[in-house]
Amino acid sequence: MAIVTFTSPTMHKDKAVYAVAGDTKTILALAEDYNIPISFECRDGNCGSCLIEVTYDDPDTKKAIMLTDKEKSTLKELGKLTAEEIENAEVNDMPPRYRLACQFIARDENVTVSFTGEPGGA
Template identity: 35%
Template sequence: MAAITFLNPGLKDKVRVIIPPGSRATLLKLAKDLTLPLRCNCESGDCGTCAVKVVPLHHPHGNGTVRLGELEKNILFQAGKLSWQQYDSDVLKDMPPLWRLACQYQVKDEDILVAF
């Protein structure tokens, strides 16, 4: 089970949703289902409009790592959301919080904070 918390200056309060184990929903699908004002243009990872900051809540001191898919990595780099060092790396530390594409980020069994 995962708890996903969405934060945005345009929201009156944070929005928290519990996801059942094994869910493969993307952050974008969850945001749409909750009618959150998360911008998106293509919904396929080609534009970078849905970039969000993802903060893992299970290890807030940066003990985790992330592997980005090539499409997500390319789009985030082109949008200036990843440095050259991050782009050139196979594995990235998840702290400080990474930019991720909401349309590509599939929710796993982990508690995260999503800022957009």
């Protein structure tokens, strides 16, 4: 079970929701279930509209959530992924700070997802 807390200037207050362990819903799908307004267009990791910033409530429980090549290249195009973060992801399985909500799946760690409400504006 993961607790995903959504926070954005477009929301009245933060919203914490439970993501069921073993569920493969993306953060974008979870947000839609709870009417949380994360922007999106392609749902396929290409456009960058669904950019989010992810922080881990307990950094020691960070799970290795693989960046797909598509997510990696879109984040690079947006200037939201440094060479150091790529190396950290590939070598140390450390997830980067920015992700795409349509690609990111919360496992059993508690995370806070921040977004501005502007497409690609996390």
